[in-house]
Amino acid sequence: MSIQATERLENSMSDGVLIVGEDLCAEVVSRKAAFDAVEAVFGAMASDDAYNFPVIREAIGYADALYGFKSGFDRAGKALGLKSGGYWPGNAEKGLTNHQSTIFLFDPDTGLLRALVGGNYLTAIRTAASSSVSIAHLAREESKVLGMVGAGHQSTFQLRAAAERRAFEKVVAWNPHPEMLPRLAAEAEALGLAFEAVSPEELGAEADVIITITSAFEPLLMKDWIKPGTHIACMGTDTKGKQEVDPALLAGATVFTDEIAQSITIGEAQHAVQAGLLAEAEITPIGAVINGDHPGRRSDAEITVFDGTGVGLQDLAVASVAAAQAEQTGTAVRVTL
Numbered sequence: 001m002s003i004q005a006t007e008r009l010e011n012s013m014s015d016g017v018l019i020v021g022e023d024l025c026a027e028v029v030s031r032k033a034a035f036d037a038v039e040a041v042f043g044a045m046a047s048d049d050a051y052n053f054p055v056i057r058e059a060i061g062y063a064d065a066l067y068g069f070k071s072g073f074d075r076a077g078k079a080l081g082l083k084s085g086g087y088w089p090g091n092a093e094k095g096l097t098n099h100q101s102t103i104f105l106f107d108p109d110t111g112l113l114r115a116l117v118g119g120n121y122l123t124a125i126r127t128a129a130s131s132s133v134s135i136a137h138l139a140r141e142e143s144k145v146l147g148m149v150g151a152g153h154q155s156t157f158q159l160r161a162a163a164e165r166r167a168f169e170k171v172v173a174w175n176p177h178p179e180m181l182p183r184l185a186a187e188a189e190a191l192g193l194a195f196e197a198v199s200p201e202e203l204g205a206e207a208d209v210i211i212t213i214t215s216a217f218e219p220l221l222m223k224d225w226i227k228p229g230t231h232i233a234c235m236g237t238d239t240k241g242k243q244e245v246d247p248a249l250l251a252g253a254t255v256f257t258d259e260i261a262q263s264i265t266i267g268e269a270q271h272a273v274q275a276g277l278l279a280e281a282e283i284t285p286i287g288a289v290i291n292g293d294h295p296g297r298r299s300d301a302e303i304t305v306f307d308g309t310g311v312g313l314q315d316l317a318v319a320s321v322a323a324a325q326a327e328q329t330g331t332a333v334r335v336t337l
């Protein structure tokens, strides 16, 4: 978010709480704005200008729901707040999205609630921005083939954001549930990219960049299937026990993450670390690359892995953009508490 936008948001909030609904978020937060906001907050995290508070996530013993909070403070972007929500498996039957979340932004100077922002669209766009930031900083420039593992709700957002980072010519995809692939194929075709459904082995042999975005609890991609020089963004593993790739793949790669504490506990690296194949000290925050403190990829043969675990500060960053844009365009509702 620009400094002017931040100031506008700060000044306006004295008049009440801005309510920014889901549809409005989708209208006012572009992929570019999300990319810029997520890249900036990853940089701020690496320079200790922003930090995430411990995550709360509980099975509430009702409606099979998982509910929790992700919160933090970005001193550089002046974003203080939390995302609250979780997963309600019975929602689909009610015509609702299973993942539900809402973002609360507070004034860091006064503690006043500044904005209440729908978090569902923003979660998708900030997660896509995260892998996209990793591709921008770590993938080989001449990458031509994008490999997609996963074809659920997040996958189309991931595909669209990735397609803006390199001149991809083709998408190869595999999903444990092949019947879900046509939606991803349609998205690729809408972007003018050739699309081929392949086996996971073929995907590893062809892809220059791979995004994994599934709910898997076991490795879907093995080390020997991946060719030298590949960049892999592991985006699905965000909980203890989840897993998308072979731990040996991380052991043989240069590993980056959004946040090390999450990477080793709930991210893809949890398994390689537990197995003694990867040390915490070998994992680099992507913000260090963004800030120029780490060179990132060192050779065309190196395999790079980005463990995108998803942090609350990403949500606050894109929610701040949504609130500022909604304020600027006069499209949000305002209430006084």
Ligand code: NAD
Pocket: 099, 123, 127, 149, 150, 151, 152, 153, 154, 155, 175, 176, 177, 180, 213, 214, 215, 216, 217, 218, 235, 236, 237, 238, 308, 309, 310, 311
């Ligand atoms: P979705 O339910 O729409 O799709 C699920 C995907 O996982 C599909 O591709 C499906 O075929 C696959 N899948 C389901 N069960 C599986 C299993 N047992 N083994 C292997 N694959 C399986 O979900 P979504 O909204 O697209 O989210 C995908 C994943 O991304 C989820 O695990 C979610 O928690 C995670 N996620 C991560 C972040 C982050 O910041 N890292 C943000 C949002 C979502």
